[in-house]
Amino acid sequence: MTAVTDHLDILLDMLSALPDPVFVLTESGRYAALIGGQDRQHYHDGAHLVDFSLYDVLPKAKADWFLEQIKITLVQNQLRIVEYGLAGTDVNGLDTQQGPEGEIWFEGRIQPLSAPIKNERAVVWVACNITRRHQLEAKLQLLSETDELTGAYNRRKLLDALTLSLMHFRERQTPTAVVLMDIDYFKSINDRFGHVAGDEVLRGIAHHAMAHLREGDLFARFGGEEFALLLPNTSLVAAELITERLRLSIAAGDFLSGANLTVTVSMGLSLIQPQDQSIESILHRADDALYKAKRNGRNCFISAS
Known part of the structure; x- marks a missing residue:
């Protein structure tokens, strides 16, 4: 029993140490879980989002976009990769004193989960900060034009x-x-x-x-x-x-x-x-x-x- 407990503790410790935040989002747009993303240089603390809806914390247009990506992923039933911009000020209740300033650009990797979460289909959404890459690409694009x-x-x-x-x-x-x-x-x-x-x-x-x-x-x-x-x-x-x-x-x-x-x-x-x-x-x-x-x-x- 001790060995099993030790393995679970190690697993939980590994998950919490993931460099990028990993969200579990349901088909209705509810934040079911959040792990990782503890680096405040690149990410804000989104722990308060759990059990809230996208529409509780985001502007409607952005919430609509996120929900659409969830639904498309569930319909296609395969990994999808999207890019999007989001600022800390876009998220209600976020402590913007800790974390990066201004708009952050993310690469989102969205994968359907096989098991439902509280009777809802759900996805796991890994958000990776690609702001520097996005800025470099934008600069190169401008130079080419x-x-x-x-x-x-x-x-x-x-x-x-x-x-x-x-x-x-x-x-x-x-x-x-x-x-x-x-x-x-x-x-x-x-x-x-x-x-x-x-x-x-x-x-x-x-x-x-x-x-x-x-x-x-x-x-x-x-x-x-x-x-x-x-x-x-x-x-x-x-x-x-x-x-x-x-x-x-x-x-x-x-x-x-x-x-x-x-x-x-x-x-x-x-x-x-x-x-x-x-x-x-x-x-x-x-x-x-x-x-x-x-x-x-x-x-x-x-x-x-």
Whole structure:
């Protein structure tokens, strides 16, 4: 009997020493048990959650998501792996003085249990803190989408976003505008002031433009001295107003301090059209409009629509 007791004590000690918290959650969303996760550098103390429902301690939207994952796992009856963010302040009654600050990112490994818990099907949910990995991945993602010189998005990001916009247009007929923008006489800027100054103008244009855009707009360096602007949920009239306002703002800007230089841009605008089968046709119309703007004396915009 002593040997059995000793083995049970060792087993319980091992379970409580698990580095990551292990939750037992029922089909109705009740916390049935919690073991492990004692490292306060990476986890908060969630012992108080036992016998409470997800809806007692979490915002409804988050509780809905957790319950959905439990139910999907039980239906599929196999291990599932999910990633999610959760802050200590999201959980009612949690002591946020002990544990990590801000939003924590977790990898959740969810496995169905074969035996019911108080007449309910249940899962075991192992939560592993992957915040550092998530932050690194987000940083690498941003680097892969950003133009190194200007800090604007790059051509790849613009093309990916435009592809999604075309898909949304086909599904919902959401008006979306694309603007191509070229710095007027950029070669002469390099010739007069040098390539270092030219790079400064490119950075200034990008920072200036991004500061004047709305939330949800996307500004990208398309190549060389050419930039592109994606305006989701934007009618032709609104897109023309935004384009003209940006053109005037750039013409009034000071991009080389102390230099006698006025920087202007030519711009071509196109809306996504029902006949568009690819993003190339949208960009082609915007590019044609851009070259018309150049032929019309530059420092202006032309709408393909």
